Amino acid sequence: MTPPTVLSANRSPLPLGELVGRGGEGDVWAVRGDDGLVAKLYTGGKAPDRESKVKAMLDAALSEGSRFVAYPTALVLDPGGRFAGFLMRRIAKAKPLYQLYKPIARKRHFPAADFRFLVHVALNVAKAMASVHEAGCVIGDVNESGVLITEKGVVALIDADSFQVEHGGRRFACEVGKPEYTAPEIQNRPLKDVIRTQDHDTFALAVVIFQLLWMGRHPFSGTYKEGDMQLERAISEHRFAYSSLDSRDMSPPPSVPALDFLPKEMGSAFEQSFSATGRAGRPSAAVWVNLLTGLQKQLRPCGRDPIHHFPAIAGPCPWCRMRDELGIELFVPPPLAVGEAPSTANWTDAFDLLAVWRTIDRVTPPPPATKPTMATQDSGPSVGAKAAKNARVQRKLVGLVSLAAAAAIIYVAAMIWPAWAAVAWFGFAQLLGHGDERSFTGGFQKADQAWAQALGQWRSTRGPARFDALKAELAEARSQYEALATEERQRLAVDEGTRRAAQLRAWLEQFQIRRTHFKGIGAGKIATLASYGIETAAEVGSTRLLRVPGFGPINSQPLLEWRRRLEGRFRYDPKPNAADVQRAAFIRADITAKAGKLRNQLEAGPTRLAKLAADVVAEQQVPSPELAALWRTRTQAEADLVHLGRAVPAATQIPQIGSSTQPIFPRPIGIPRPHQFGQKATTTSTTSASAIAKSTPTSASLQCPSCGSSMVRRTARRGPNAGNAFWGCSRYPGCRGTRRI
Numbered sequence: 001m002t003p004p005t006v007l008s009a010n011r012s013p014l015p016l017g018e019l020v021g022r023g024g025e026g027d028v029w030a031v032r033g034d035d036g037l038v039a040k041l042y043t044g045g046k047a048p049d050r051e052s053k054v055k056a057m058l059d060a061a062l063s064e065g066s067r068f069v070a071y072p073t074a075l076v077l078d079p080g081g082r083f084a085g086f087l088m089r090r091i092a093k094a095k096p097l098y099q100l101y102k103p104i105a106r107k108r109h110f111p112a113a114d115f116r117f118l119v120h121v122a123l124n125v126a127k128a129m130a131s132v133h134e135a136g137c138v139i140g141d142v143n144e145s146g147v148l149i150t151e152k153g154v155v156a157l158i159d160a161d162s163f164q165v166e167h168g169g170r171r172f173a174c175e176v177g178k179p180e181y182t183a184p185e186i187q188n189r190p191l192k193d194v195i196r197t198q199d200h201d202t203f204a205l206a207v208v209i210f211q212l213l214w215m216g217r218h219p220f221s222g223t224y225k226e227g228d229m230q231l232e233r234a235i236s237e238h239r240f241a242y243s244s245l246d247s248r249d250m251s252p253p254p255s256v257p258a259l260d261f262l263p264k265e266m267g268s269a270f271e272q273s274f275s276a277t278g279r280a281g282r283p284s285a286a287v288w289v290n291l292l293t294g295l296q297k298q299l300r301p302c303g304r305d306p307i308h309h310f311p312a313i314a315g316p317c318p319w320c321r322m323r324d325e326l327g328i329e330l331f332v333p334p335p336l337a338v339g340e341a342p343s344t345a346n347w348t349d350a351f352d353l354l355a356v357w358r359t360i361d362r363v364t365p366p367p368p369a370t371k372p373t374m375a376t377q378d379s380g381p382s383v384g385a386k387a388a389k390n391a392r393v394q395r396k397l398v399g400l401v402s403l404a405a406a407a408a409i410i411y412v413a414a415m416i417w418p419a420w421a422a423v424a425w426f427g428f429a430q431l432l433g434h435g436d437e438r439s440f441t442g443g444f445q446k447a448d449q450a451w452a453q454a455l456g457q458w459r460s461t462r463g464p465a466r467f468d469a470l471k472a473e474l475a476e477a478r479s480q481y482e483a484l485a486t487e488e489r490q491r492l493a494v495d496e497g498t499r500r501a502a503q504l505r506a507w508l509e510q511f512q513i514r515r516t517h518f519k520g521i522g523a524g525k526i527a528t529l530a531s532y533g534i535e536t537a538a539e540v541g542s543t544r545l546l547r548v549p550g551f552g553p554i555n556s557q558p559l560l561e562w563r564r565r566l567e568g569r570f571r572y573d574p575k576p577n578a579a580d581v582q583r584a585a586f587i588r589a590d591i592t593a594k595a596g597k598l599r600n601q602l603e604a605g606p607t608r609l610a611k612l613a614a615d616v617v618a619e620q621q622v623p624s625p626e627l628a629a630l631w632r633t634r635t636q637a638e639a640d641l642v643h644l645g646r647a648v649p650a651a652t653q654i655p656q657i658g659s660s661t662q663p664i665f666p667r668p669i670g671i672p673r674p675h676q677f678g679q680k681a682t683t684t685s686t687t688s689a690s691a692i693a694k695s696t697p698t699s700a701s702l703q704c705p706s707c708g709s710s711m712v713r714r715t716a717r718r719g720p721n722a723g724n725a726f727w728g729c730s731r732y733p734g735c736r737g738t739r740r741i
């Protein structure tokens, strides 16, 4: 298309380039030789109407310092020197708002946009409006085409020449507006005669923010109690479908987040903006700037799908729920960065699992803990024991003297027998009595029991249990590694199966319901469908249609037939496209990452095991302070008994606590499937066999449960188990400890 000939303000020729946009009032052209500018030229005889307004805007120098608005910067004249239009800043590589807030369009035009990006853009739209209001203007005609968004989320308002501007005592009206963004108090009124206010603008701002945060849903689009509800009527009757205060017989469409998924103050701001009382004063653009800045700080990634972000207050992820219930992917996973691309080398290369496992298997486990090396002490009898022994000598002396006295009485006066009998009885009692010496035996038994209990505890923590646990962990890593090949194959197969469905969906998403004419489906019904997330052929299905109020088996037929026709035209392309290749690469990258982690874990295994075994052996030599103290008490009690010449009772059985004396061995490891490891299968079975052989305890590693000595294999000769083999203590008959085989 040939550009018209125009002049710049100083009447020199202004060469124009390609047509970059076309609207109801005029065309927008590139300026040759200046990438930063475009020229808007009025068409259809609109120029004379706009001349004074554009001149007033230039006179007010609105463009100076404006980051967010493409205000007129200079006049453009026709060859005759008459007003033809104006120059304004070019917003490069930007797309209109409506390509961002609806998920389907967003996936095509802003594939990298996640919820954080949407909040960021909403914030910038609020900032842009705040800047217009600060300049004393009113936007008036806020709509989804007049807001441009760059890839980075920078926002620019175009159509500045339709703003309501006051300058030099004159008001230049904004004569247009889209019903979806028009405040209730001026719905259905001829906008030419309406003085627009900032409050009208902030109603539209709240709608735009809502659409960005609610995946393109309009705040007044919901389910009406009885039949269809036109959007314009819903707005003028304040039927905010998400209101928790007064939704006027409207309820929100299914599966979308409720108002309280946002922080409370944001919910209140929406209520205030959309309710009847809101007319008294809606939250200003500056208030929204604060609210959205606060929201940005509360966003968290989803645990199930890291592409999802949502406010921490929302509870479970609202986007997972929407996706699961509506079957729509809301966000696109980020493309692989170049550096992340997995190498073509197979992840199984250059790693010999079996060799690594053999090294792991060769590490000698620590022996079960027996008894730590206890400090020998030769303390001799305690003060109490010495006193008891002295008391005994005194007692014997008194006894002998008493008996001698009794003998003397018999000799002198045998007749008074009660006297000598009493003295003799006293003498025998002294001679044969034990005083309090029995308490020493009791004391020893107590000390011995405490010691045995503590030793049992100590063994349970110093045995090979930790070694066994680490080895079991490595065995688990090995079986996980072995399962990776199957997981990779299965995931790739599933992905290929869904490829056809994904292609069909992408094909159907191109066909929009509102661009197609259906008999008996007017604007109201189309709005209702949209509020249920049905906007393209991809979402048309009988189950979903029948859930929409006003749709029954009969009037949903045209839509269903339309979809069937489109499906018939679809051709599956089995050749993987860029997205398919990327998904497959994702799966491989994921498997490779898992394999790498397991490999590192297994390769570090032998060193970790050997170090742990050495640590355990070292710990087995050292008693704990508690154990040492109990040992001293017990040794003292034994020394006291020896000093007193009393029998030392048999040692208490050491209790078995935990599993220290019954080593757990790693669970048996499956033999890898032959196709995975090919010729190595033979070595595998040998490895497994040796692992099993090890799990049968030998007599050397077994300990007597009573005294901790080694055990030998014996056969019972008598009793109910006669003929059966068992482990017997090597100190038999001194110790009768046994174990089952």
Ligand SMILES: [Zn+2]
Residues within 6 Å of the ligand: 302, 303, 304, 305, 308, 317, 318, 319, 320, 321
């Ligand atoms: Zn999620």
Ligand SMILES: [Zn+2]
Residues within 6 Å of the ligand: 704, 705, 706, 707, 708, 709, 729, 730, 731, 735, 736, 737
């Ligand atoms: Zn024994």
